[in-house]
Amino acid sequence: xTKIEEESRRSKNKKKGLGWIEWLRGWFYVICEMxxxxxxASHLENPMPLPPLSSDFTCIITGSTSGIGSQIARQLAxxxxxxxxxxxxxxxxxxxxxxxxxxxxxxxxxxxxEVMELNLLSLDSVARFAEAWNARSGPLHALINNAGxxxxxxxxxxxxxxxxxxxxxxxxxxxLLSVLLLPSLIRGSPSRIVNVNSIMHQVxxxxxxDMNVMTGKRRYTSLVGYCGSKLAxxxxxxxLHKRLPAEAGISVVCVSPGVVQTNVARDLPKIVQTGxxxxxxxxxSPEEGSRSALFAATDPQIPEYCEMLKSxxxxxxxxxxxxxxxxxxxxxxxxxxxxYRVWEKTLEMIGLPSDTVEKLIEGQEVKCxxxxxxxxxx
Numbered sequence: 001x002t003k004i005e006e007e008s009r010r011s012k013n014k015k016k017g018l019g020w021i022e023w024l025r026g027w028f029y030v031i032c033e034m035x036x037x038x039x040x041a042s043h044l045e046n047p048m049p050l051p052p053l054s055s056d057f058t059c060i061i062t063g064s065t066s067g068i069g070s071q072i073a074r075q076l077a078x079x080x081x082x083x084x085x086x087x088x089x090x091x092x093x094x095x096x097x098x099x100x101x102x103x104x105x106x107x108x109x110x111x112x113x114e115v116m117e118l119n120l121l122s123l124d125s126v127a128r129f130a131e132a133w134n135a136r137s138g139p140l141h142a143l144i145n146n147a148g149x150x151x152x153x154x155x156x157x158x159x160x161x162x163x164x165x166x167x168x169x170x171x172x173x174x175x176l177l178s179v180l181l182l183p184s185l186i187r188g189s190p191s192r193i194v195n196v197n198s199i200m201h202q203v204x205x206x207x208x209x210d211m212n213v214m215t216g217k218r219r220y221t222s223l224v225g226y227c228g229s230k231l232a233x234x235x236x237x238x239x240l241h242k243r244l245p246a247e248a249g250i251s252v253v254c255v256s257p258g259v260v261q262t263n264v265a266r267d268l269p270k271i272v273q274t275g276x277x278x279x280x281x282x283x284x285s286p287e288e289g290s291r292s293a294l295f296a297a298t299d300p301q302i303p304e305y306c307e308m309l310k311s312x313x314x315x316x317x318x319x320x321x322x323x324x325x326x327x328x329x330x331x332x333x334x335x336x337x338x339x340y341r342v343w344e345k346t347l348e349m350i351g352l353p354s355d356t357v358e359k360l361i362e363g364q365e366v367k368c369x370x371x372x373x374x375x376x377x378x
Contacts, residue, residue: 017218018205021330026202029330033199034259034282041258041288041323047071048291048324050079050298055112058082058140058188059297060133060181062118062174063090063147068196068257071290072144076098076297086118086147086250087128111233120147120173123161123350127371130180137192139188143181143296145174146196150226156213158237163349164212166225171232176350178240182250190303191250194296195237197254199318202330208341211349211365213331234319236346241310241317243357250316251306253296254329256298259320260278260289264358284322295324315339 018026053076064073064085077083077100085093093115104111116132119125133140148170154238157165163172178193185191204227207213211232215222234254241252261283296302305326306318315334321327332338347354351369359366 001218003134004347014204015335016207018203023203026204026330029202029234030199032108033256035282036260037284037322038282040321041284044288044291044324046288046330048294050075050294051300053079053081053197055080055288055300056139057083057142058138058143059083059144059275060084060086060116060140061144061146062086062120062177063095064208065089066335067146067286068260068289068293069146070096071286072146072293073113075290075294077113078104078108079097079298080109081112082112083111084133085113085115088117088119090115090117090217112289118177119153120169121159121161121165123168123173123176123207123370126173126176126367130177131372133181134183134287136184137187137338138184138215138326139191139193139289140141140184143178143185144194144196144297145178146293147174148198150222152226156220158212158214164214164220164225164229165283166222166229167190167211167232170226170229171236172346174233175236175346175372176352176368178252178345179350179352179360182357185250186248186361187360191249191253192297192302193240193253195233195254195292197233198226199259199322200227200255201333203231204228204330204372205233206232206338208338208345211342211345230347231330232342234333235335235342237331238315238317238338239343241306246307246310247363249303251303253302253306253318253320254309255292255296255320256322256327257289258284260286262282268370281284289322289335291321292320292324295369296320299324 059081060077061069063069065087073085084269087093097113101111117128124292133370161252206228210217237252244250275298310319315336316329317331319327356366
């Protein structure tokens with residue numbers, strides 16, 4: 001079969017969306033999580049007790065000025081870690097730190113927290129952040145990609161980089177940050193990349209040739225944009241997990257925080273916001289929603305779990321549920337062919353060559369379209 005015939009066959013057989021059974025199954029999981037998450041997670045303490053962490057344990061947390069991210073940052077700092085708040089609003093971050101330091105006064109050593117500017121709607125900002133951090137030549141033990149957006153009901157928005165905003169903030173920017181920080185994560189080995197994902201990936205669909213949903217093949221809605229971006233993150237994480245050799249010592253994990261009352265609710269229609277306030281029993285607080293990410297970032301068995309999946313050639317990477325237990329992502333997330341196409345297309349969109357991971361692992365120089373342009377492992 002010629003290459004043209006093969007491409008034609010793939011085009012004809014290419015999936016154009018979720019089937020009805022997959023779609024209904026996905027929504028079943030979403031509704032069950034909302035209704036029963038508190039029961040399923042009843043065995044968890046709140047706040048989650050963390051093991052004492054050394055001041056040498058360094059973690060970067062994106063979107064850490066509010067919601068789940070602020071809880072992750074504060075609790076890791078109180079456990080003794082060196083926390084880097086990677087945020088767009090640095091003023092708000094500094095104000096939070098002052099409050100946390102005041103509340104913590106007399107309970108132990110001052111919290112070890114710093115602030116660095118990062119705007120996920122600018123891939124130049126992401127690349128410059130990674131370059132600045134790698135230039136320190138220090139270790140990074142945990143990268144927690146927490147920041148995300150869900151602009152419910154709003155029309156499609158395109159970033160200045162030319163990408164649909166949900167796809168850029170929820171997937172492309174964290175992917176770029178994760179790959180460019182590999183040199184620092186290798187120095188911090190054993191280290192972890194923790195992606196705060198969502199149960200909503202269960203109803204997501206990704207067309208690797210139309211990740212921005214701009215060709216007209218599918219009708220764009222904010223729900224389509226959000227769910228697709230979360231599924232793309234799971235797929236990319238699964239391939240990154242496979243590409244990283246065991247000797248690199250980096251675990252890649254996606255987590256579901258559950259259905260959480262966060263600042264995302266600001267963008268919801270008024271009637272939905274009212275519903276949020278009427279059913280507080282079902283919805284997690286940000287502190288409760290932070291538990292799965294904290295578990296993934298600190299539990300000693302996570303690396304073993306990730307390596308087990310890799311050795312078994314499981315088609316999808318590690319995923320931790322809101323009850324802090326390994327769980328299975330959506331059926332669509334197991335689609336290896338689509339996952340590899342999403343991997344390749346993502347690297348193309350974020351301006352990196354297809355062999356970037358291999359080169360960085362080997363200490364070779366990599367050129368990026370964004371930021372200062374060159375990255376390597378010292």
